[in-house]
Amino acid sequence: MASLRPLKVVAPPTSNRMPAEDPISTARQVAERKVDTRAIDRLVYDQELAPRLPSTIIDCHVHVGLSEYWGPVSSERYSEIWAMEVAKEQSWEQLRSTYRLLFPKQEVRALAFGWVYREVDVERNNTYVRAGISDPRNNADGLFVTRPGYDTSTIAEAMSQGFLGIKPYPDLAAQPTQAPSIYDYLPRTHLALLNQLGGLVMLHLPRKGRLGDPDNTRELLEISEAFPAIKIVIAHIGRAYCLPTAQRGLPPLIERQNLYFDTSANLNTEVFRYALDTIGPDRLLFGSDLPVTLMRGRRDHIGEQYINWTDGDYSWNLARKSPEEEATYTFYLYEELRALIDAVKRSGLGQETLEKILYANSARLLGIER
DSSP, X not given: OXXXXXXXXXXXXXXXXXXXSOHHHHHHHHHHSOOXXXXXXXXXXXXXXXXXXXXXXXXXXXXXXXXXXXXXOOHHHHHHOTHHHHOOOBOHHHHHHHHHHHOTTSEEEEEXXXXXXXXXXXXHHHHHHHHHHTSGGGOEEEEEEOOTTOOHHHHHHHHHXXXXXXXXXXXXXXXOOSSOOHHHHSOHHHHHHHHHHTOEEEEOOOSTTGGGOHHHHHHHHHHHHHOTTSEEEETHHHHOOSHHHXXXXXXXXXXXXXXXXXXXTOXXXXXXXXXXXXXXXXXXXXXXXXXXGGSBEEEEEETTEEEEEEOOOOTTOOOOOOHHHHTTOOBHHHHHHHHHHHHHHHTTOOHHHHHIIIIIHHHHHHTOOO
């Protein structure tokens, strides 16, 4: 395996929100605490989710890794990427426990990968993921987190050891910018190898325009055509968390059958409805984005912007609802499933569609038989 060292970012002085505490230590405590369930969670699961969920689920978007793999994180970075402060650890043991807790009536299989930020020791995290996917208790497959400078032999070796493909990420680009090209963190040499091996790429889109950015559209179409044997999963429905983004970005990709879209951390019923109406149910895959979606709260969608409401003590969480309203918060993961179930119902589709999205589509993609 390659031994590139992760970039270390030095933390600045304590933020104004919690002047008496180190924000890094506080974030680690929040990220590493045990999952607690409340009456509202049991109510949502028993009344709304359990009657609609299939007995077997494949979760195609899960992060696994230990907090010890992280270096220091600055307050500026937390403000840029809010999810970094929400979760820094999910061991394999914690993942198994979380699935039992959140889905007590389902068997869940995971497609897992490590943390994807420049502060993380990606190499150690990949080794941890590889050990976990070889343990039958975890019922999991894995993706290899890549840096663009990796030689293709490193990726080939990883796939020979059990990884099904790769997870590149914009933050790991050799020269990180606010608007990298897809090729800046997923070079053509890596794509050519994946095409040769028939591997899978979990792709997080760059640029502020997300799925609706014309440069992202152009590059996706190029990659889809030039590397047809790659199974490309576009994470978070291309980060189209709001309907106008989906309306701009999905139509040009309708005919590209090697492009799939996972639902992870997307809480928008209207986006799900639009995806069902345009690309159809056969290329949508359920993903949780655990442990990030253990955060409690709701999301508002205004134009092309979204607002996260939560009761978590995060440095960026400066606007809060009343204690009475926050008491009704459940997990973001449950809110995602609520939105998906509602979208299927409002699109006039039935249980067969949910079975496809939550299990059958990923099973077909990953070559899993019941």
